[in-house]
Amino acid sequence: xxxxxxxxxxxxxxxxxxxxxxxxxxxxxxxxxxxxxxVRFMSVFSWxxxxxxxxxxxxxxxxxxxGRGILVGNHSxxxxxxxxxxxxxxxxxxxxxxxxxxxxxxFIHQFAGASQFMSRTGQFTGNPDQAIRLxxxxxxxxxxxxxxxxxxxxxxxxxxxxxxGTGFMRLALETKSPIIPFGFVGGGEALxxxxxxxxxGRLLGVPYVPVTKWGLLVPKPTRxxxxxxxxxxxxxxxxxxxxVCGAMVEEVKEKIRDLIRxxxxxxxxxxxxxxxxx
Amino acid sequence: xxxxxxxxxxxxxxxxxxxxxxxxxxxxxxxRRPWPNAPESIEMYEHDIRKRTAEDVFRTRRPQAAIHMAxxxxxxxxxxxxxxxxxxxxxxxxxxCHKYGVKQAIFVxxxxxxxxxxxxxxxxxxxxxxxxxxxxxxxxDLVAADLYASSALWRYPEIATCVLRIVYTLGPSKHGTLxxxxxxxxxxxxxxxxxxxxxxxxxxxxxxxxxxxxxxLHGVYNVSGPSPVPISAIVRAVGGRPFxxxxxxxxxxxxxxxxxxxxxxxxxxxxxxxxxxxxxxxxATDYQHRYDERETIDAFRxxx
Numbered sequence: 063x064x065x066x067x068x069x070x071x072x073x074x075x076x077x078x079x080x081x082x083x084x085x086x087x088x089x090x091x092x093x094x095x096x097x098x099x100x101v102r103f104m105s106v107f108s109w110x111x112x113x114x115x116x117x118x119x120x121x122x123x124x125x126x127x128x129g130r131g132i133l134v135g136n137h138s139x140x141x142x143x144x145x146x147x148x149x150x151x152x153x154x155x156x157x158x159x160x161x162x163x164x165x166x167x168x169f170i171h172q173f174a175g176a177s178q179f180m181s182r183t184g185q186f187t188g189n190p191d192q193a194i195r196l197x198x199x200x201x202x203x204x205x206x207x208x209x210x211x212x213x214x215x216x217x218x219x220x221x222x223x224x225x226x227g228t229g230f231m232r233l234a235l236e237t238k239s240p241i242i243p244f245g246f247v248g249g250g251e252a253l254x255x256x257x258x259x260x261x262x263g264r265l266l267g268v269p270y271v272p273v274t275k276w277g278l279l280v281p282k283p284t285r286x287x288x289x290x291x292x293x294x295x296x297x298x299x300x301x302x303x304x305x306v307c308g309a310m311v312e313e314v315k316e317k318i319r320d321l322i323r324x325x326x327x328x329x330x331x332x333x334x335x336x337x338x339x340x
Numbered sequence: 341x342x343x344x345x346x347x348x349x350x351x352x353x354x355x356x357x358x359x360x361x362x363x364x365x366x367x368x369x370x371x372r373r374p375w376p377n378a379p380e381s382i383e384m385y386e387h388d389i390r391k392r393t394a395e396d397v398f399r400t401r402r403p404q405a406a407i408h409m410a411x412x413x414x415x416x417x418x419x420x421x422x423x424x425x426x427x428x429x430x431x432x433x434x435x436x437c438h439k440y441g442v443k444q445a446i447f448v449x450x451x452x453x454x455x456x457x458x459x460x461x462x463x464x465x466x467x468x469x470x471x472x473x474x475x476x477x478x479x480x481d482l483v484a485a486d487l488y489a490s491s492a493l494w495r496y497p498e499i500a501t502c503v504l505r506i507v508y509t510l511g512p513s514k515h516g517t518l519x520x521x522x523x524x525x526x527x528x529x530x531x532x533x534x535x536x537x538x539x540x541x542x543x544x545x546x547x548x549x550x551x552x553x554x555x556x557l558h559g560v561y562n563v564s565g566p567s568p569v570p571i572s573a574i575v576r577a578v579g580g581r582p583f584x585x586x587x588x589x590x591x592x593x594x595x596x597x598x599x600x601x602x603x604x605x606x607x608x609x610x611x612x613x614x615x616x617x618x619x620x621x622x623x624a625t626d627y628q629h630r631y632d633e634r635e636t637i638d639a640f641r642x643x644x
Contacts, residue, residue: 087634088577092567093462094536094613171458174532174587177611181534182570191468192461195617 071105077159078104082128091184093196095161099182104153111150114283115143115252118328119151121244121290121340127158130197130239131293133204134230136318137212138220139249140258140272141279142166147286148204148244162204163196165189169268190229197237205230207311210269214258217275220250221322226315228307235307236300240293243314245321247329252284287325291317291340342401343553344368344442346389346433347409348382349375351515352448355546356407357382363550368401370394371410389429398436405444405553408433411485413450413517423481430485434492437499444500446552447489451507451538451562452479452517456612462536463617466505466560476605490560502557504549507564507616510636511542512643519640527575529610531584534572536613540565541631541639548627555625562616566633571610577637587611 078101083091090096111117125131133152137144145164152160165188171177186192193203206212207226215222234241255272263270272279294317296310321340327333343360347353348369360367361381369375372388383401387394389410398406410433411426430447437445454464455472470483492501508518518539521527540548540563548563575582590607621627631639 086567086569087632088569088573090536090567090569090573094568094570096570168459171612174530176532177458178532178534181536181613186462187459189459189461191465195461195463 068102068106070101071108074104074108075101077153080158081161093184094181095184096182103183107150108154111154116285117147117151117288118285119155119288120335120338122156124290124292124340125156125242126240130200130237131202131242132230132234132239133162133202133242133244134207134314135244135246136223136322137206137208138215140213140253140255142213143252143281144246144249145204147288151288160202162202164204165193167210172267190233193233194237197233197239214270216256217250217254221247221326223315223319226311228311231307231311232300235296235298240295241314242293243291243317243321245289245318245325246286247322247325248284248286252281287328289321289325289340291321341405342366342368342403344370344403344406345409346370349373350409351513352509352542352545353409355542356549359546359550368397368403370397390432395436398440402440403442406437406442407446407448407549409448411482426481426485430488434489438496442499444553444556445492446549447503448549449486449503449505450482451505451614451616453483453486453505454614456608456614458612460612462613462615465617466562466620475608478605500556500558502552503560504552505562505616506545507538507540509542509545510539510640512639513542514640514643522575522578522580525580526583527580528585529571529575529582530590530607531586533611534570535611536568536615537571537574538564538568538615539636540629541636544629544631551625551627557624561621562618563621564616564618565629565631565636568613568615569633574637578641
């Protein structure tokens with residue numbers, strides 16, 4: 063198989079080894095995560111993360127070194143490059159490294175290959191039962207409350223936010239998990255989408271097919287800014303009325319908007335790292 | 341205790357019956373299949389659970405407890421009769437228990453109850469609804485039998501009814517859904533999918549059933565063994581070679597491929613995992629499986 067030919071980066075392997083996961087006799091954790099596949103994939107991905115793209119990560123100290131938590135941030139850029147970069151920062155930069163479980167759109171697991179890859183790396187279809195179980199197991203979740211509406215933003219709107227779902231807040235309240243807000247800047251530049259083909263998407267079984275300036279769905283090498291804010295803790299049961307929960311979501315959304323704004327200013331060199339308020 | 345076991349001639353039925361005898365119970369077995377060379381201490385009746393003669397066994401022998409294992413899957417039984425065996429057989433079982441003063445009834449069901457889908461969570465809990473009944477008609481009768489047995493919990497509160505949803509069994513007998521699938525040196529899998537498979541050693545499954553009986557368990561419980569393993573790893577571990585087939589081809593040629601008895605909807609079970617949470621059962625009984633994932637697979641492989 064091709065995957066056996068892929069190079070293995072010993073540094074990446076050491077980081078994956080130090081993850082707080084327990085593997086059974088066949089090398090799989092209880093959720094089917096394969097250490098071997100993670101190492102293989104991250105060894106290749108680390109080149110993209112460090113060399114093809116470049117990610118300036120700020121506020122890694124705001125991440126819980128262990129225990130439950132929900133990473134919540136903005137989506138942009140046609141496909142979920144932002145998700146991949148967050149994953150990279152958590153596995154390749156954070157100390158200690160952590161494996162976030164993204165709550166992905168349900169269409170992804172319907173595709174051959176994608177399903178297998180996502181299953182072996184701990185990326186599951188967003189589902190409240192699944193999310194609560196992972197949090198109670200003290201795992202780290204990655205949630206984009208804008209969902210596919212978020213990636214569908216055209217390049218010109220990349221730094222704006224669309225409607226947030228409230229599911230992540232209910233999960234946080236019910237499991238008493240801190241929310242770590244993050245802002246991601248540059249998605250619109252890597253893959254500047256000018257249109258989304260919805261009808262073609264329906265035909266292929268995806269929400270839409272993004273069209274970039276250069277037609278192809280290939281991201282150009284880009285420098286990204288990724289800012290992690292201070293953990294936000296909310297009190298409640300998770301069964302609050304929608305308006306109560308909505309107000310809490312608004313607070314997180316405001317924080318993310320602020321992180322994006324600061325990230326944009328960093329990108330345009332209007333401020334420096336010393337000016338950041340995370 | 342006098343324990344009646346239906347479906348006693350099946351693989352799991354035999355293991356349960358032998359265990360009960362070892363623990364000093366009087367075992368009465370009912371099965372429409374013969375059990376040649378059954379131990380003499382087991383009282384065998386070759387009857388169909390739906391027939392009057394089976395009711396007579398309840399009437400004359402008056403068991404204190406009964407275990408229902410006379411349900412069949414589409415794998416062994418393809419005719420429409422399967423539905424009747426599962427539904428009317430389960431009804432007859434529950435009604436006889438009620439009518440003839442059985443104190444404890446155990447229904448042995450399957451974890452496939454929860455169904456496999458792209459968006460189903462790992463580790464199903466007992467309160468989750470069955471999601472496969474509509475997409476997988478060959479499974480609907482088993483789901484209905486499970487729900488019918490569960491209804492005895494409120495229909496006949498005087499009976500301690502227990503419904504067990506057990507994961508795929510695997511072991512030296514080479515029987516069962518997973519065992520039949522893994523036979524052969526080349527095992528077709530769906531290209532690009534590699535679902536986790538939850539399995540338990542057949543001896544551990546039998547022990548779980550006997551444990552449920554001795555603990556007078558009441559309610560619906562998932563039963564599982566070691567943590568799940570992806571299908572491709574299992575195929576390799578039993579010495580086979582996974583043969584990836586694109587999903588569309590599987591759908592077209594399912595009956596002609598090496599999967600002679602699999603209905604088309606079974607493809608979802610080769611694409612997506614069904615993994616259950618059995619914490620409630622473990623808490624209620626202190627049950628612990630004896631065979632880990634490697635030992636279970638080795639036991640299957642060694643019997644080749």
